[in-house]
């Protein structure tokens with residue numbers, strides 16, 4: 001018997017805005033919601049316009065609009081199932097949006113061809129909840145493989161970069177260990193080093209500490225904090241670590257039910273949440 005196909009909702013999405021118009025609208029929208037220091041003539045690095053994503057008849061993202069500026073640290077909060085991972089996966093082109101636009105530095109990546117996919121992916125790093133290291137490669141080889149295969153760096157160059165980045169995350173003495181010989185916290189630090197070694201425009205973090213034993217969370221957060229404060233990296237971080245969000249975020253975004261419910265500086269969102277659902281979520285977390 002044929003499987004019943006669900007009707008896809010119809011989305012009427014206007015074309016992506018021209019770069020200068022989008023930049024000035026985004027600046028007006030974001031300037032009071034972020035502690036980011038805007039630069040003259042700056043454009044958003046990541047621009048999400050009217051993003052919709054459905055799985056069968058389940059509409060997971062509902063007209064999400066969000067801009068992330070170069071060197072901005074955006075922390076995304078929200079209950080399980082609110083669409084946070086799906087949004088990151090759309091930015092990273094692991095999922096195809098049902099409708100809407102995603103632009104990286106004014107280049108539209110939605111509807112991109114396969115040939116361009118790798119070019120775009122070079123610009124976007126990702127750190128997953130479960131580390132996703134190659135189990136048969138050492139820590140150093142894990143950090144080298146993307147550099148040699150995707151960026152076509154020489155082995156020597158990739159190795160030097162791997163040594164540098166693994167040292168930066170405190171793993172100078174573990175470079176030749178296999179993932180199975182490392183703690184979860186160490187594996188996640190390898191994954192962060194691997195992302196940074198590619199020098200992407202933006203790194204997406206999807207609950208990077210959620211799979212870790214509590215005593216290992218701190219070390220990973222310290223590495224992320226150092227990256228955020230000292231490297232100039234642009235980061236979008238989905239996390240439940242409120243202390244990290246408060247200390248490190250330029251902007252906090254609260255999502256629920258596939259919608260951006262509220263956004264603002266950490267102070268605005270944590271100390272003066274405007275939306276009832278944000279208040280309920282933060283109340284549950286801190287209780």
Ligand SMILES: Nc1ncnc2c1ncn2[C@@H]1O[C@H](COP(=O)(O)OP(=O)(O)O)[C@@H](O)[C@H]1O
Nearest residue numbers: 055058060078079080081082083084085086087
């Ligand atoms: N590949 C998929 N196929 C079908 N449904 C999915 C898929 N990925 C996510 N979903 C659904 O989308 C919703 C949002 O999921 P997700 O983006 O993972 O939320 P969050 O990361 O906020 O917990 C959930 O209802 C989930 O079941």
Ligand SMILES: [Mg+2]
Nearest residue numbers: 084085086207
């Ligand atoms: Mg998720």
